Amino acid sequence: MDEFEKALQERFLLQEEYLGDNKPVNESFPLVSVTVTTYQHVNYIRDCLNGILMQKTDFPYEIILGEDGSSDGTQEICKEYAVRYPDKIRLFIRDRRISQFVRKDGTVSRFNGIWNRMSARGKYIAWCEGDDYWTDPLKLQKQVNILESDKNIGFVYSKFQLVNLDNMLIENSSTVSNQLSHSKTGYLLPSLLRNNFPQTLTVMFKKELLANFDKYYSYGYDWPLFIHICGKCKSVFLKDVTGCYRINPNGMMASGTLKDVDNGGFTTLNGAFRAYLCGEYKAASILDKLKINVYMYYRLSKGDIKDSVELENCVKSRLLYQLMRRMTFVWAFYIKKK
Incomplete structure (x- = not known):
């Protein structure tokens, strides 16, 4: 405590x-x-x-x-x-x-x-x-x-x-x-x-x-x-x-x-990303999971989330993160749409 x-x-x-x-x-x-x-x-x-x-x-x-x-x-x-x-x-x-x-x-x-x-x-x-x-x-x-x-x-x-x-x-x-x-x-x-x-x-x-x-x-x-x-x-x-x-x-x-x-x-x-990765939240559909994952990877790749090494290591171990880092145009398109 x-x-x-x-x-x-x-x-x-x-x-x-x-x-x-x-x-x-x-x-x-x-x-x-x-x-x-x-x-x-x-x-x-x-x-x-x-x-x-x-x-x-x-x-x-x-x-x-x-x-x-x-x-x-x-x-x-x-x-x-x-x-x-x-x-x-x-x-x-x-x-x-x-x-x-x-x-x-x-x-x-x-x-x-x-x-x-x-x-x-x-x-x-x-x-x-x-x-x-x-x-x-x-x-x-x-x-x-x-x-x-x-x-x-x-x-x-x-x-x-x-x-x-x-x-x-x-x-x-x-x-x-x-x-x-x-x-x-x-x-x-x-x-x-x-x-x-x-x-x-x-x-x-x-x-x-x-x-x-x-x-x-x-x-x-x-x-x-x-x-x-x-x-x-x-x-x-x-x-x-x-x-x-x-x-x-x-x-x-x-x-x-x-x-x-x-x-x-x-x-x-x-905190939200940690809770999601720990299974606290249950996405209702594959599309919802994709939206959450893409936004999470985007924020990490931008360096916005800087106070959690554990979170970064957990996410960076995922293949999707490695792929997304190399597709920076995806971020711009996704954020613009939202």
């Missing part, structure tokens, strides 16, 4: 639920756990929680609300909602001195979202950040119906809309168009390795598919999580608009923080 994992587990044991663990929600058996991370979202957290609480379902669900030490009034709003909805909300007030982990290279990892998922009791997990919100009162019910209909389905996501900080709808957004252009039903791993297109606020997935995530990945944000989950199952794209993603210039994605920490995404790709 490395220092990160040790700190993650030890500090998790220090987390306590606001208002204790004898509330009505603690006595329920939720089918779905909705995880919400929030920090400095005083103007948005009500919309987020109201969108979740308006859900109409024929099953119980819980809201795991991780409030990460806000100083702008977000924490007080979260406490207000926890008091009003003890049958739904499990609130955790985090101490940022504990919920953040500084690595030796100076990069910072946050435990709040990970702890939320560790606290989830549902068979399925849905995700909504504190500055986003849902608009479809049947979102959870629709996604559970799909997941329960086929044991091979483990991930469901949907269309979404974009809003600004003033809650104004942003029309004709290239961000939305780009993400939706990649969205489809089927085996998503080959596509996800190149584009992170599912919008976090729209997803629901089987909790069991998170197994072994920490074995391969260093950072627990949406892209590596989606890769790990979708590498193991069939995914379904729901063509209904279920919520709104808020463009927040101070968010981690918009500010570029995650890209810097994750070495431009190549640390995540290294």
Whole structure:
């Protein structure tokens, strides 16, 4: 167990639920756990929680609300909602001195979202950040119906809309168009390795598919999580608009923080390729395997994956890699097409 994992587990044991663990929600058996991370979202957290609480379902669900030490009034709003909805909300007030982990290279990892998922009791997990919100009162019910209909389905996501900080709808957004252009039903791993297109606020997935995530990945944000989950199952794209993603210039994605920490995404790709080579992911078809292999060989031949000698040696022992290295025109054609 490395220092990160040790700190993650030890500090998790220090987390306590606001208002204790004898509330009505603690006595329920939720089918779905909705995880919400929030920090400095005083103007948005009500919309987020109201969108979740308006859900109409024929099953119980819980809201795991991780409030990460806000100083702008977000924490007080979260406490207000926890008091009003003890049958739904499990609130955790985090101490940022504990919920953040500084690595030796100076990069910072946050435990709040990970702890939320560790606290989830549902068979399925849905995700909504504190500055986003849902608009479809049947979102959870629709996604559970799909997941329960086929044991091979483990991930469901949907269309979404974009809003600004003033809650104004942003029309004709290239961000939305780009993400939706990649969205489809089927085996998503080959596509996800190149584009992170599912919008976090729209997803629901089987909790069991998170197994072994920490074995391969260093950072627990949406892209590596989606890769790990979708590498193991069939995914379904729901063509209904279920919520709104808020463009927040101070968010981690918009500010570029995650890209810097994750070495431009190549640390995540290294983990994904290792998991694939170890048999963690099961490609659905020969074509999917070919797509994954070609992209993996391309990244290695370009020198993008530099921190895993073991991975390079494993791949370089394959005849296909030797052939592909000598066919550089294949890379240009393949990447251009994608």
